[in-house]
Amino acid sequence: MNSFEIEIAGQVIHVESIHTRPKAICRDFIVTDKKPDIEISITERDIDYDRKEYETICDNNDPWEGFLEVSTLCRLLTDRLIEFDTILLHGVAVAVGHEAFIFSAPSGIGKTTHALKWLKTIPDANIVNGDKPFLRFLSNGTVLVCGSPWAGKESIYTNAMIPLKSIVFMERAEDNHIEQISFTEAFPFLLQQVYHPDDKKKMRTTLGLLQRLNQTVSFWHFKCNNYKDNCFDVAYNALMRDKK
Amino acid sequence: MKLKYEFEIVDMGEEKVAVPVGKGAENLQGVLKLNKQGFEVFSQIQEGKTTNEIISSICEKYDDDIQTITSYVEGFISKLIKIEIIE
Numbered sequence: 001m002n003s004f005e006i007e008i009a010g011q012v013i014h015v016e017s018i019h020t021r022p023k024a025i026c027r028d029f030i031v032t033d034k035k036p037d038i039e040i041s042i043t044e045r046d047i048d049y050d051r052k053e054y055e056t057i058c059d060n061n062d063p064w065e066g067f068l069e070v071s072t073l074c075r076l077l078t079d080r081l082i083e084f085d086t087i088l089l090h091g092v093a094v095a096v097g098h099e100a101f102i103f104s105a106p107s108g109i110g111k112t113t114h115a116l117k118w119l120k121t122i123p124d125a126n127i128v129n130g131d132k133p134f135l136r137f138l139s140n141g142t143v144l145v146c147g148s149p150w151a152g153k154e155s156i157y158t159n160a161m162i163p164l165k166s167i168v169f170m171e172r173a174e175d176n177h178i179e180q181i182s183f184t185e186a187f188p189f190l191l192q193q194v195y196h197p198d199d200k201k202k203m204r205t206t207l208g209l210l211q212r213l214n215q216t217v218s219f220w221h222f223k224c225n226n227y228k229d230n231c232f233d234v235a236y237n238a239l240m241r242d243k244k
Numbered sequence: 245m246k247l248k249y250e251f252e253i254v255d256m257g258e259e260k261v262a263v264p265v266g267k268g269a270e271n272l273q274g275v276l277k278l279n280k281q282g283f284e285v286f287s288q289i290q291e292g293k294t295t296n297e298i299i300s301s302i303c304e305k306y307d308d309d310i311q312t313i314t315s316y317v318e319g320f321i322s323k324l325i326k327i328e329i330i331e
Binding site for chain 1: 250252254255257259261263265266267269270274275
């Protein structure tokens with residue numbers, strides 16, 4: 001059994017894992033001498049739950065156990081963080097100065113490719129998380145985008161918490177076009193990309209938190225062709241003009 | 245008449261959205277957008293009322309004729325059966 005503490009989305013989590021891989025993956029989030037807010041002890045049964053999911057998706061009967069346990073830790077942690085008004089949204093979170101933008105879409109649409117254009121073009125831009133940023137809802141209405149080690153195949157992340165300004169839902173298209181959408185229009189996209197806990201009470205909390213996004217965050221629908229030269233300009237110019 | 249899933253109603257202002265929650269909810273793709281009338285019927289289905297009970301309840305509440313209300317309620321329920329939300 002491996003024991004360690006990590007701090008993610010402002011909460012200290014005591015983790016007991018079976019394999020060493022989770023601790024290695026979480027290396028940039030490890031803390032010491034802090035009182036844990038959450039205790040997670042991963043069991044073989046927990047891993048079995050994710051093994052079933054993994055086999056369904058990948059048709060692979062022999063997934064690497066340590067890798068699988070990393071996914072299990074993410075799931076268990078995401079479930080627990082809901083108690084602390086924190087949810088997981090699938091997407092790439094890019095920070096520009098003191099503001100963060102999330103590019104969200106199903107896998108394979110080009111979120112990372114687009115985000116890397118921001119990094120290439122804007123000197124103070126960085127990726128807070130390349131796949132699974134946490135959103136922490138503060139009582140004053142601010143929503144913080146929080147880094148985590150679960151950051152997709154490129155594994156790009158920053159251990160930081162940055163106020164969220166906008167969520168951009170991407171779709172592949174021939175030409176680049178972006179427009180602001182209402183919360184009502186954004187809601188089905190949000191539901192597709194947010195983590196759905198099995199527990200009904202936690203799902204209700206998740207829905208309540210999603211509604212709070214409407215107070216401070218703007219939503220955009222981005223028809224995107226990353227191969228065209230104006231791709232970055234179209235998105236950047238619109239998002240920077242946004243005053244919400 | 246029973247819903248296959250539990251739903252949480254999210255208020256979007258002019259319309260409401262019913263989101264499936266709990267285990268098995270992932271089998272249902274998408275959400276149900278409900279206008280005022282749809283919400284009225286859906287809420288009563290959630291309470292476990294029969295088609296006739298729903299029609300009676302809405303007739304008591306609104307001035308529309310019974311044929312219009314019956315047609316609306318039965319049409320709404322048919323749609324839910326078609327998308328396999330009602331057992």
